[in-house]
Amino acid sequence: QAQLVESGGGVVQPGRSLRLSCAASGFSFSNYAIDWVRQAPGKGLEWVALISYDGSNKYYADSVKGRFTISRDNSKNTLYLQMDSLRAEDTAVYYCARDIGWQRQSDAFDIWGQGAMVNVFS
Amino acid sequence: QSALTQPASVSGSPGQSITISCTATSSDVGRYKFVSWYQQHPGKAPKLMIYDVSFRPSGVSNRFSGTRSGNTASLAISGLQAEDEADYYCSSYTSSSTLVIFGGGTKLTVL
Numbered sequence: 074q075a076q077l078v079e080s081g082g083g084v085v086q087p088g089r090s091l092r093l094s095c096a097a098s099g100f101s102f103s104n105y106a107i108d109w110v111r112q113a114p115g116k117g118l119e120w121v122a123l124i125s126y127d128g129s130n131k132y133y134a135d136s137v138k139g140r141f142t143i144s145r146d147n148s149k150n151t152l153y154l155q156m157d158s159l160r161a162e163d164t165a166v167y168y169c170a171r172d173i174g175w176q177r178q179s180d181a182f183d184i185w186g187q188g189a190m191v192n193v194f195s
Numbered sequence: 196q197s198a199l200t201q202p203a204s205v206s207g208s209p210g211q212s213i214t215i216s217c218t219a220t221s222s223d224v225g226r227y228k229f230v231s232w233y234q235q236h237p238g239k240a241p242k243l244m245i246y247d248v249s250f251r252p253s254g255v256s257n258r259f260s261g262t263r264s265g266n267t268a269s270l271a272i273s274g275l276q277a278e279d280e281a282d283y284y285c286s287s288y289t290s291s292s293t294l295v296i297f298g299g300g301t302k303l304t305v306l
């Protein structure tokens with residue numbers, strides 16, 4: 074059964090860093106693009122970043138560009154999101170999500186993790 | 196910058212049909228084949244209901260269907276059931292620096 078499990082969330086002060094991980098199992102991780110999507114408390118979904126299946130292409134929302142870095146280790150079936158210079162407005166549940174297609178990039182995410190809460194709080 | 200506009204809320208009675216619209220401010224929705232719809236129950240991760248405008252992932256009920264006309268995509272739900280009550284989000288793949296955009300979400304209430 075295909076599954077994504079996030080870890081690494083927590084409470085952090087503004088300006089500090091945090092790294093989220095997303096462990097994949099049950100599918101061929103190295104053949105799927107993976108995205109990070111976040112949801113602030115009581116708000117809608119916001120796309121954060123995408124990494125292609127082989128890690129060669131990375132894209133970011135304007136709101137996190139230059140502060141967040143997406144990466145993956147296909148040998149460990151794990152995705153990462155390094156979040157630096159965190160701000161109060163980054164407070165959200167962060168989901169990793171798999172693109173539905175083999176080696177494809179789109180807005181269709183068929184497997185989602187359970188989410189990791191990040192609270193940027195002074 | 197593209198944006199997707201959804202109604203804040205819709206409602207219907209059990210057994211009825213409803214439609215949720217998703218209108219793009221630019222031509223992105225009409226340009227790409229990538230329009231998706233997600234269902235989200237409180238405290239849960241989103242669930243993909245429709246992708247590529249009108250395709251249903253395996254396991255999604257055929258009561259859910261998607262269409263597009265110009266810059267407006269629509270999600271139709273027939274035979275409303277109590278478990279359909281949730282938030283619904285549309286999304287689109289874009290040509291802008293923000294690669295994926297989501298609509299603001301629509302709260303569906305089953306009366």
